[in-house]
Amino acid sequence: MPLNIIEKFSISYMQILDEKGNVDPELEPDLSRDDLLKLYHYMTLSRMVDSRMLNLQRQGRLGTLPACTGQEASFCASVLAIKNTDWFAGSYRELGGRLMRGDSLLNLLYLYNGFEEGSYNYENNRTLPISIILASQLPHAVGLAYGSRLQGEKDTVALVLFGDGSTSEGDFHEALNFAGVLNAPVVFLCQNNQYAISTPRKLQTKSATIAQKAIAYGIPGIQVDGNDVLAVYKSVKDAVTRARNNEGPSLIEAFTYRMLMHTTADDPTRYRDDQEVERWKEKDPLKRFKIFLTNKKLWDDKKQLDLENELKQTIDETVKQFESKNDFKPDAPFDYVFEHPGSTLEEQRMDFLENLKKETEND
Amino acid sequence: MPLNIIEKFSISYMQILDEKGNVDPELEPDLSRDDLLKLYHYMTLSRMVDSRMLNLQRQGRLGTLPACTGQEASFCASVLAIKNTDWFAGSYRELGGRLMRGDSLLNLLYLYNGFEEGSYNYENNRTLPISIILASQLPHAVGLAYGSRLQGEKDTVALVLFGDGSTSEGDFHEALNFAGVLNAPVVFLCQNNQYAISTPRKLQTKSATIAQKAIAYGIPGIQVDGNDVLAVYKSVKDAVTRARNNEGPSLIEAFTYRMLMHTTADDPTRYRDDQEVERWKEKDPLKRFKIFLTNKKLWDDKKQLDLENELKQTIDETVKQFESKNDFKPDAPFDYVFEHPGSTLEEQRMDFLENLKKETEND
Amino acid sequence: MTKINMVQSLNRTLHQIMESDEKVLIMGEDVGLNGGVFRVTEGLFEKYGRKRVIDSPIAESSILGVAIGMAISGLKPVVEMQFSGFSYLMMHQLEGNASRMRTRSRGQFTVPLVVRMPYGGGIRALEHHSESKEVYFAHTAGVKVVIPSSPSNAGLLLKAAINDPDPVIFMEPKRSYRSFKENVSDDNEKITLGSAQILKRGDDITIISWGAMMRDTLKAVQDLEEETGFNPEVIDLLTISPMDTRTIVESVKKTGRCVIIQEAQKSFGPASEIIALINDQALMYLEATVKRVTMYDVPFPLFGRELLYMPSIEKIKRAVLETLNE
Amino acid sequence: MTKINMVQSLNRTLHQIMESDEKVLIMGEDVGLNGGVFRVTEGLFEKYGRKRVIDSPIAESSILGVAIGMAISGLKPVVEMQFSGFSYLMMHQLEGNASRMRTRSRGQFTVPLVVRMPYGGGIRALEHHSESKEVYFAHTAGVKVVIPSSPSNAGLLLKAAINDPDPVIFMEPKRSYRSFKENVSDDNEKITLGSAQILKRGDDITIISWGAMMRDTLKAVQDLEEETGFNPEVIDLLTISPMDTRTIVESVKKTGRCVIIQEAQKSFGPASEIIALINDQALMYLEATVKRVTMYDVPFPLFGRELLYMPSIEKIKRAVLETLNE
Ligand SMILES: Cc1ncc(C[n+]2csc(CCOP(=O)(O)OP(=O)(O)O)c2C)c(N)n1
Ligand SMILES: Cc1ncc(C[n+]2csc(CCOP(=O)(O)OP(=O)(O)O)c2C)c(N)n1
Ligand SMILES: [Mg+2]
Numbered sequence A, B: 001m002p003l004n005i006i007e008k009f010s011i012s013y014m015q016i017l018d019e020k021g022n023v024d025p026e027l028e029p030d031l032s033r034d035d036l037l038k039l040y041h042y043m044t045l046s047r048m049v050d051s052r053m054l055n056l057q058r059q060g061r062l063g064t065l066p067a068c069t070g071q072e073a074s075f076c077a078s079v080l081a082i083k084n085t086d087w088f089a090g091s092y093r094e095l096g097g098r099l100m101r102g103d104s105l106l107n108l109l110y111l112y113n114g115f116e117e118g119s120y121n122y123e124n125n126r127t128l129p130i131s132i133i134l135a136s137q138l139p140h141a142v143g144l145a146y147g148s149r150l151q152g153e154k155d156t157v158a159l160v161l162f163g164d165g166s167t168s169e170g171d172f173h174e175a176l177n178f179a180g181v182l183n184a185p186v187v188f189l190c191q192n193n194q195y196a197i198s199t200p201r202k203l204q205t206k207s208a209t210i211a212q213k214a215i216a217y218g219i220p221g222i223q224v225d226g227n228d229v230l231a232v233y234k235s236v237k238d239a240v241t242r243a244r245n246n247e248g249p250s251l252i253e254a255f256t257y258r259m260l261m262h263t264t265a266d267d268p269t270r271y272r273d274d275q276e277v278e279r280w281k282e283k284d285p286l287k288r289f290k291i292f293l294t295n296k297k298l299w300d301d302k303k304q305l306d307l308e309n310e311l312k313q314t315i316d317e318t319v320k321q322f323e324s325k326n327d328f329k330p331d332a333p334f335d336y337v338f339e340h341p342g343s344t345l346e347e348q349r350m351d352f353l354e355n356l357k358k359e360t361e362n363d
Numbered sequence C, D: 001m002t003k004i005n006m007v008q009s010l011n012r013t014l015h016q017i018m019e020s021d022e023k024v025l026i027m028g029e030d031v032g033l034n035g036g037v038f039r040v041t042e043g044l045f046e047k048y049g050r051k052r053v054i055d056s057p058i059a060e061s062s063i064l065g066v067a068i069g070m071a072i073s074g075l076k077p078v079v080e081m082q083f084s085g086f087s088y089l090m091m092h093q094l095e096g097n098a099s100r101m102r103t104r105s106r107g108q109f110t111v112p113l114v115v116r117m118p119y120g121g122g123i124r125a126l127e128h129h130s131e132s133k134e135v136y137f138a139h140t141a142g143v144k145v146v147i148p149s150s151p152s153n154a155g156l157l158l159k160a161a162i163n164d165p166d167p168v169i170f171m172e173p174k175r176s177y178r179s180f181k182e183n184v185s186d187d188n189e190k191i192t193l194g195s196a197q198i199l200k201r202g203d204d205i206t207i208i209s210w211g212a213m214m215r216d217t218l219k220a221v222q223d224l225e226e227e228t229g230f231n232p233e234v235i236d237l238l239t240i241s242p243m244d245t246r247t248i249v250e251s252v253k254k255t256g257r258c259v260i261i262q263e264a265q266k267s268f269g270p271a272s273e274i275i276a277l278i279n280d281q282a283l284m285y286l287e288a289t290v291k292r293v294t295m296y297d298v299p300f301p302l303f304g305r306e307l308l309y310m311p312s313i314e315k316i317k318r319a320v321l322e323t324l325n326e
């Protein structure tokens, strides 16, 4: 008697817009002109802001920064697939996605200059702040999705982004498993950018894909070309639709590449060669999206130039504004420890301010 | 263009000895007469000790205890498949397996009577003590297996047991993933006894099987009838052979049932009905193993009676020995905090002993 | 009013608050159908259903992690760690997220949740079921740590913790779960987060404790009062962090002597912080060394010896007498 | 001898010990090819290969968990938590297993491993990269906690930690990683686990610190010596747990005054334990309140304000002067 096969699974790969700009018409999602242009706008903005911030960092005007160039399709097209009333939680490598969610560039500059004030998102109160403890935001997304549903929001879902390295953490496992059991409306999007700092994907896990980890939780999993806006958008949209329809969580692996350093403290030449980077340049998400838009007659060189000029100007102005501010309140870290801080903490604040006064007097 | 399927997986189920005692000759493992009888001996011992310990607990002579009845095939047949020089790590629900590994019943009684001394295994120094923090012993097994190999033991493997509920813990995930990446020679055996205290397996995870979780780590996974000694033995043996041949780790789900309470502090009637328990009685691992041995002419009623008498006598004597001992050294907990404790701890020990003296004087 | 024990008092409060506040949700291992291994959540599942009373997978880190998300979404989760000995699995969610979300987001997101956990020794439990690690939590800014000591303060403190807009670690001394009963009322203004309670006023010595040790302390005090006629001031800490410095300091200024009884291991324990506070604000009033009665710096022993290692009535009495005579 | 910084000193010790002891193994995130994010493990991967220098998956709990297994099997793992802020993910493996395996098995299994972790503020790092949580570990029986303060003691202490038969948490003050260089020798008998070091002998006041604060403390002392001619005794704690009580107590008995400088948050911090020890054994020698210079009870602020919140040379000087004049 041969062994009895009791379960069968398969994992698919989706690409719609290939490296040359060709589209698979059968899979092409129905995106409005406005949405397509918005997406291109934010991806371009993200790329430009990334390079500007790295510049500011090199000049000592910002602290340690992650670089996001190359992953724009994966974090922007996924955000396009959810609503403002949905929850969004990320790690730290989703610059353009955060800008689409209403994070202001000015605030991001404050934040990377070491001021908590930059974490406030004035436009959207359903975007969690940057989360650095890897995978720890995944259970939050499960709770957000479940919590909103329980409070009567029939439609709300949560989208959560994280990296390939983060899938090794216990919290990744617990969150996906928890979401499965609770049937929580969450979309888990792994930006597999091939590295966790210096550690390549193959040292992170022996599984052939990240997508197949979904099988462990009895939920759908798919691998998509993470540099293809259409595949990312469609896969997230499909998962969001399932979630909205109470069909539970999904895992998406966006196969992409970190073109630059992990953070400004990192030197990628220590662990990967230039040829690899060159090969991935061919797969640039912006390049092929531009061909797609041009083919659709939605884009041309003039528009490109106008956009770049416009964005450059906005960025310049924001940086100016950023550099003119230096009146952050010194005792702000005491403000939000508790809603009701109690006397010990208030006495510590007084002590802090007194100390500060003495030190200023000494100068 | 349809989606491209990039990976395919399947999960098999193995049963060799069915509930009626029928054997699948094609899959039947080659077990010697001695091994078969040893296995039956320890399974019977386990069952009898379990019931005796529960009795002692009810009389207030032991503390809180887990019950192991019903799972004997899963923990005994798996231990039979490894060598004494292999590492064994379990949780707390593998009584007969521990006895096979040289844990003395006397020591177990001391342990469950609240004395650390009972944790010492005089016969085998490759059996880790009982581990209560769920899934936390899984990474240990990975390190043991890897460490022994690195130190030149070409052959050593580690076998680690845990429950279905423990698969929800982050440590389960991290350990299996780690083992995959390190290609560590470990066999992960999940005793899926359908419950984690009161929580049924289906509230633990949405996946159809525990076995399929192996797919997340790119390692082999199989579900076996956990009440079938032959299937458990063969699956573990196969996994051990792969591990010995540097083919890496495996996950085995032994599908079994906890016939009694979670621990003596638990009342299972609160969360499951008698009919379910009755149905599982039909699947008793000892019952069908006895039919198998009888069919092989290795067993008969006389032998059964002799064995039971012999074991009862051993147990009685051990319990007597256990009850006669009451001279545990009060300051033993200071003995093994550090190899080099330093003066603070030694002063605390003096303080402890002085206090004790005063208290005895007061009496 | 009938007398009830601490489990009943906690359970009663949970029933009341689930009834009156839809935002409250219960989650943890075996808290639903089984009513919790100590039955603190008994009857809630039957009454409020599986959506508000969740039997979670065994995943302590995510029990807190998911609860953080729920809390941000507007709920008030009350989660259970089955035993405090398994709460260390969620330390990073606590230190890194629950305690910081308010400050990280400048008040945009808050985490009004309670983590309940039975803690402490003395009930003949297995390994990992007896520790007192309140310091781990108390040394974590942005988290409050509360420990009731009796049926009557347990319910009130739990209610205050659930209504607090910030994360509260609520440690339940399981040795006191069923060991005595009290009349329980719903209004005692003195029982609020952040306030210690003076159980007895006196001026010979200040005796401070909390949790299960409170009862042994009171017994020791009673014995000594009868034997020596001394007049102690007894303080029940109730909130470990932030600590009620004023009550402690004022008392020690008055008495000049102090004994602290803690179940936790000695070094780096809560008593050390109390001594530091006394040092800061009342050193010159001290007439004797502040005495600590504590567990030793060993992993908590298995139950065969636990009572030898925990502070006992006798040890407390000796420490008080020594301090009075120093 | 050429002068080297702390990173070089640690790296040098690791090279020496990997060479001389086959049992030593390195594991952690990015410790291999990349040589660690601070380059403490640089060159080891190239020399000893991927079997003894393991770039692990990102899984802090299992980095310790797997290392525990390796240690039991006979190896001496030296694992790295990339930043101490991510070490809380392994608290349960530490409290529940590493610290207890010897006692649980009555000495049958031991866990000779070292957990290295950069800790502390002052280098303009991101959130979670600046905390000082030595108390979490020090309040855990069965674990030793060591913190070097200079290139010369770092290497010696690391060697002692690796050779210790029990688990050692080795916290590296990253602010001191590259901020100064020293001549480093391999023999200084005074540098052993469990011993504090008296850096300056004096009798006016005892000044205690450790880690990165040590250097600021020494600068403050130097300034004050020049300005006031006072004669302080300066102690570098080096081992946080178990603490060198004797050195502390003897010094305070002599000076009658004490200032403790800690980077950790104030409440339930290491200084509280030092004060408790002084209370126990030297209270009657005190001529002034023992002063704590600490971080405040707030989550460690982002780097824009970190220097305002950490103990500074000026704050230390003021505290010393106040204590001298009390
Ligand atoms: C719990 C935790 N451990 C370690 C780190 C340090 N760290 C920061 S980023 C990083 C690599 C993350 O890789 P990945 O998840 O692939 O995300 P990517 O940076 O590539 O976007 C590490 C190890 C951390 N932030 N959190
Ligand atoms: C980390 C941790 N969390 C919680 C517990 C409390 N607990 C003890 S046994 C148990 C259920 C375990 O279920 P399973 O893994 O299926 O093993 P079984 O008891 O069924 O053999 C729980 C929740 C624990 N021991 N460790
Ligand atoms: Mg990555």
Ligand SMILES: [Mg+2]
Residues within 6 Å of the ligand: B163, B164, B165, B191, B192, B193, B194, B195, B196, B197
């Ligand atoms: Mg089970």
